[in-house]
Amino acid sequence: MKRGELYRVNNPSAKDPKKSRVFVIVSRQVLIDSRFSTVICAPIYSTHDGLSTQVLVGVDEGLKHDSSIHCDELISLSKSALTNFIGSLSPKKIEELNKALSIALDIRDLKG
Secondary structure, eight states: OOTTEEEEEESOOTTOOSSEEEEEEOSOHHHHTSSOSEEEEEEEESOOOOOTTEEEEOGGGTOSSOEEEETTSOEEEEGGGOOEEEEEOOHHHHHHHHHHHHHHTTOOOSOO
């Protein structure tokens, strides 16, 4: 299990009308590799609103159609729920994900 991997999760929450949804793991790798039972994920929807907190994904990442990662809707999921592997983000898409997450969480560049 690695950061940037996509998994289809059955019945992710009572509020979600879909029977399954694809999520991308956004937790740092040290947490993923730890004894903790959950990881932070972002949902993937077929809609794209053009927000700076959304990342376009599609067939190249293992999906059936164009979709987008919604970084404003982070959720903690049990590692045990992440069993149906779909695909992985490319290094370029992970850079886009990092930027979208920093915008969603209002994290400014700390280097300068």
